[in-house]
Amino acid sequence: MAVLMMPVSEAISYARYSSLKQGSSESIARQSEENEAIAASLGLPLNTRLVDRALSAFTGMNRLRGAFGSLLARLDRGEIAPGSVLICEALDRISREDVNDALLQFLTVINKGLGIYTKRDRTLYTTATLRSRDGTKLLFSSILEMVRANEDSALKGERVRYTKAKRRESAIARGERVSRVCPGWLEPAEIDGRRTFRPIPERAALVRRMFAEIISGVGVNTIARRFNEEWKAGDETKAPWRLGRGRQSSTGWHGGTVGQIVNGRSVLGEWQPQVRNITTRNQAETVGEPIRDYYPAIVDLATYQRAHAVKAKNRTLLGAGRGGRRGRQFPNIFIGLTCCAVCGGSMVYRWANKPFLVCDNRRRGTGCTVRTHYRLDLLENAVLRGFADLLFQPGDLAPAAGRTAETEIELARLHEQVEFLNRRIGEIIRDRELEYTSIRRISVELEKEKAELLTRHKILAEQLSIERGSDDPSMHAETVRSLAALATSAEPSNERYNARARINASLRELFETIEFHPPRGDEPERQIIVIRGIPRRFVAEIRGGKAHNVPPARIGKIIDCIGDLRDVEAKLSRNEGVLGKTAI
Template identity: 30%
Template sequence: MQSEQQAYAYSYIRMSTSEQIKGDSLRRQLEMSREYAKRHGLQLDESLRDIGVSAFKGKNSREGALSNFLRMVEDGRVKRGSYLLIESLDRLSRQQVLDALSLFMDILRSGITIVTMSDGERYSSESVGNDWTRLIVSLSVMARAHEESARKSERLGQANANKRKRARETGVGMTALTPGWIDAHKITKGQYEFTLNEHAETIQKIFELTAQGLGATAIAKYLNAREVPTLKSKRGWYQSIVKRLLNRDDVLGTFQPHRKVNGIRIPEGEPIEGYFPPVVSKDLYDRAQRMRRRQQVTGRKGATFPNLFSGLAVCKHCGGPMACKSQTLKRDGLVHYLLCDNHNRGYRCHEGRKHFRIDHLENAILDNVNLFEHADVFQRQQVDKQAKELAERISAKETELRAIKQRETNLVSAVENATDVDLLVEQLRKRKQERQECENELRSLNQHRDDLTAEQSDALGRASRMKTLREQWRVTEDMDERYRLRAEAHMAIRDIVDLIICNSRANAVRVALLENMIVHEFQDGELVLTLDLTKHHVNDQKGSLTAQHFAGVGPDQAARLRAAEAHISRKYG
């Protein structure tokens, strides 16, 4: 609240780069303001600071401290007769003369006196009105400030453009800023070469563990247990750090140049391939990303991943999930069970009381893993059809993205050459958002295509891979390695198995594959039934059996499942 007896002076300090605050500029401007306020009996407010804000395009008058001051002047919170103290007029604006003059005059008309402390000049509506030559002086200062900024902007823009061009043509680094696993070595001014450093092996290990099925939490624990140094932090590895590294594209060696247009960061051309030395191969990167997309259950699953069927097992009687429970037995030690979670909580399930030992279920299924090989072949045929449809969608989205980028480029040129840029900048923001949304959609489609491609190549090897993993975890004594092997097996099982339906009444378990087109039933650890609709050329004709015959696991749909089994037995038994 302003005092009625003492006028207020507002010290406005602007520095276009945050680096200037480390020098003498801030101290000098503050001392000049304090001295002026003391000499003229003014109450000083030092809160107006725009650090790292440019006045060339008028950003400081639209955002930050100066814009807040202008709003307070407009609504009367800054009283008429107050003072705005600035080092020189170029702190207020470096815009083109007409824009700078408009801002200058609006402040004076609001009853605010502008004081430039470097030369002691005072500008008020009255003084400028009585002596128009003072306005000429202010105009010349504004013109000079704009010309200096325009030349500097042009030089910097051209220098950066040359750096980007040189980087694309020669692969020579344009900046010493690099990811944490890369060191920059200066060749000459503005030119650098890059080499992988001691952290590269850590990045590779993170992607390898991810591709094998470990989540970010498990990887962080793995690295901390081995006291692997982080890239920067002294406090060890966190899952958030691992996730950020897995999200980065520059691990492949790519670099996306950018430039700023009125404060908006715009990609400059396509990413530069091979700018950095790649720390992981494209194959490993793609496998890791596919595994991340497939991991729907988060968090570490015990010390050795005891439940290979996490997220797959349901109760036949109520359709609820099967929870993993543990119990220590005298003869067998620690044993893990699957139990209906609803029954365990006393919630609407009276029949799901059976405790299914996970090790028995695991042996029953993995002893018969060769039964999954036919499912692999059939799945590959279905994937081929999906891949063709997806290729057409990707082509259409790429055409749409090219059109958006062209519109964005046209707007950038218009902004750089315009006097009144506010409307164009808003349009540029909208085009940028539109481009990002289209890029995200295209990225999602490409990821889906990569997943399908991986399924095409992996589909024939999952069963044999599960056999190998099982043999390896049975002999290893390294608990982290056992966890990794079982996590990979878990993801391989999820690729093939849709549901594991646990029947407490019959002490039986059904394993449904390919949207329930193939069903294997196990009872007391033995395979007792196989229903395979794919071998009988099931189609969409009226009366044909479909996945719906096997989809129901709730009590109201159990009869449908039994009817489907009976139909199969009569026709093909």
């Protein structure tokens, strides 16, 4: 026969500190001794000691995330015996929330059989004491204590926010930095006694690479995976920035992290002041307008806008039911464009000894009757042959040609900064009033900043060379051919992925849709693919295992043969024509 063990009444010690500084080991030890003495006077064993460190009772975080919340859960489950007592410094240790919430929690705990003993006024709150002759007075005094605690925390919070706001406004007005907090690709610095920030070269390069790959059509998850692979292969410059440090440690890059960096405007040098709203449990709220040039800019506005235009186009197209997985090698360069000409559903990638596109509605059995498999590799070759002149205009394969003037201006500005630093270093060295250690420290900092400027200058100079040469027709044609060859190569690589992603991005700029028409009954091996949305309509036909670009003179006849989509659907509904998998 099973014996049901009933919980035994006990004393429970609870301490809470709003900041880690308040919770010293000596303070905890002292309170432990006091609580043991109180438990002995109550005739209860002290078996449980709970401590909440750096959890606010004003926002209720000790109740939501702390040890006190675990105690309430045990009480709800009936795991704490009636007659047990919770020992704490005062009622404000348990809650500083609004009096309505604090009082409800207070009475709920007591009515479930857990008494509360406060050391500050040496008072025991139980159902018996609250129902005694002095119970009303006791209840009112507890309510007044709750009101005082809530108002005290609210007033302190307002004072702190006011002080921080004034300090922030004053610092911004003087052109100073409010604190040492900065994005992960920057580090705090100090020049001539003024607080500032400077880029960490390898991290800044990583951020610029994120934008370059986004513009090329690579997704954030793929970017994160590549960084992780390179890091695991031994490249420490790709290590996650917060790895092993603090509560935000990570085991690697995540697509969400890359997305946050690319979406944020800190890369442009902007800082958006924020405050913690304690009434909404410390959620951050923006204050005022963003401050420009607060941080060193890592990317220029044109690059930022171009990357976000690509992301917006991806959301529009891939969010409309024509998406699909890019995978590790971007198998389908037509992702986001393809549709079945009969049902309008998307075409999905499938592999059966060869790469194929098939109607997803037919594959899932949701109504479409088109069972044709379209050879993806043949269509790729046809499109790349037919659109090499349109896919990339001169300058598209390098940074935008319109940015050449901006690059030249930036180079001139960097040159002026380097010259200024050279003069400043000379002045510091000649300053006889400074001690040697100060001269050395300041010189090292200035030399480091100079090295970063020279590195940036070299990168921009190379970029300018590319921009100036990007309009050369012969160079452009050769680049397009190389890109197409790389995209259709059999060897998997990041370069192949980038080439296919870039072609996909260009296709989505040119085309609205690619329609896949089923074979006609009299020509079961003939497949027609119609591409719409460019200045001239393009038609490819696949027959005999080969893809052919239809000459412009024959396009009208082909379209007439296909007929209106509604006519095709009507024929299919009457079971006219022969549909089947094409042997190609």
